[in-house]
Amino acid sequence: MMKQSWWKWLAFIFLMYTCIAGFLVKVPEPPGVPLKESIRNFFFHVPMWFSMMILLGVSFWYSILALNKKHPYADFYAHVYAQTGVLFGCAGIATGAIWANYQWGSPWSGDPKQNGAAIAILIYLAYFVLRGAITDIDKRGKVAAVYNIFAFFMLFPTLWILPRLTTSLHPGGQGSEGNPALNGADMTPTLRMVFYPAVIGWTLLGTWISTLFIRVKILQEKKLSNV
Amino acid sequence: MFNKLILAMCCTFALTIVYGQPTESVMESNGKIYVVMAVVVTIVLALFGYVYSIDKKLNKLEKE
Numbered sequence A: 001m002m003k004q005s006w007w008k009w010l011a012f013i014f015l016m017y018t019c020i021a022g023f024l025v026k027v028p029e030p031p032g033v034p035l036k037e038s039i040r041n042f043f044f045h046v047p048m049w050f051s052m053m054i055l056l057g058v059s060f061w062y063s064i065l066a067l068n069k070k071h072p073y074a075d076f077y078a079h080v081y082a083q084t085g086v087l088f089g090c091a092g093i094a095t096g097a098i099w100a101n102y103q104w105g106s107p108w109s110g111d112p113k114q115n116g117a118a119i120a121i122l123i124y125l126a127y128f129v130l131r132g133a134i135t136d137i138d139k140r141g142k143v144a145a146v147y148n149i150f151a152f153f154m155l156f157p158t159l160w161i162l163p164r165l166t167t168s169l170h171p172g173g174q175g176s177e178g179n180p181a182l183n184g185a186d187m188t189p190t191l192r193m194v195f196y197p198a199v200i201g202w203t204l205l206g207t208w209i210s211t212l213f214i215r216v217k218i219l220q221e222k223k224l225s226n227v
Numbered sequence B: 001m002f003n004k005l006i007l008a009m010c011c012t013f014a015l016t017i018v019y020g021q022p023t024e025s026v027m028e029s030n031g032k033i034y035v036v037m038a039v040v041v042t043i044v045l046a047l048f049g050y051v052y053s054i055d056k057k058l059n060k061l062e063k064e
Helices: A006-024 A036-043 A045-068 A074-103 A112-133 A137-165 A189-226 B002-019 B026-063
Strands: none
Touching (some): A006 A036, A006 B026, A036 A045, A045 A137, A189 B026
8 A cells, every 4th residue: 555645645636626627617707808718727737836836845945954964865855856846847837838829829928927937947957967966975965955945045036026027928917918817816716616726736746756756765775775 | 456357347337438428428518628628537547546556666665
């Protein structure tokens, strides 16, 4: 059987619910909004970003533990959670590009939120390069943790602050020219009822995949120390 | 082994129910959107099955 399985079943149930209810619920069609049925992407595209932020937050937390030396495998945890987070980020960029192609006319329109997300992911890619370049384990743990903390604090300006300061195609930008998509005030209870389980489900699935990688790494580590 | 057999039989049974309907079934309504739903559900099911099997294999390795 699986290890600590209740939350894994919860991930399964929530994602099954999202994939079924995401197609079945009635979506709002406010006049003048050209989204039509594509608003259902809200149940699939947006949870990618939410899960990414949560997973990168967990990675950030383990980097702090690594610097405090509170946890023997904290550096592994931070690395693996950052990897899964970036995977979700890439999925978010890809799904966003598909949606944007049909909604805004091109897959990449240089929207501030698109650019910000790309910058954030590139900063995390630099984390993997930096961590991979150091062979000494103690030094690697410290340098990677410091960089990861820095990278996490770059998420705030690139995803949350800068896109809000200029006009954006995404909802929530200043003035929201171009496409007034559904923003906070337009979110109906039905949208919320599918959206939040989706966020929890994807985050738990991300956690599950991360723990698998961590368990492999710990096994490898134990094998190495036994030799 | 027996469990797997039962699971396979249940899957086949479910598939026959879903796909064996007359042409004006639920699957054909609303611009066939439920066909897309069935595809998405199948993909997520497969993904979970895969992760589950990796988890079980790792458990076995850890016990060794």
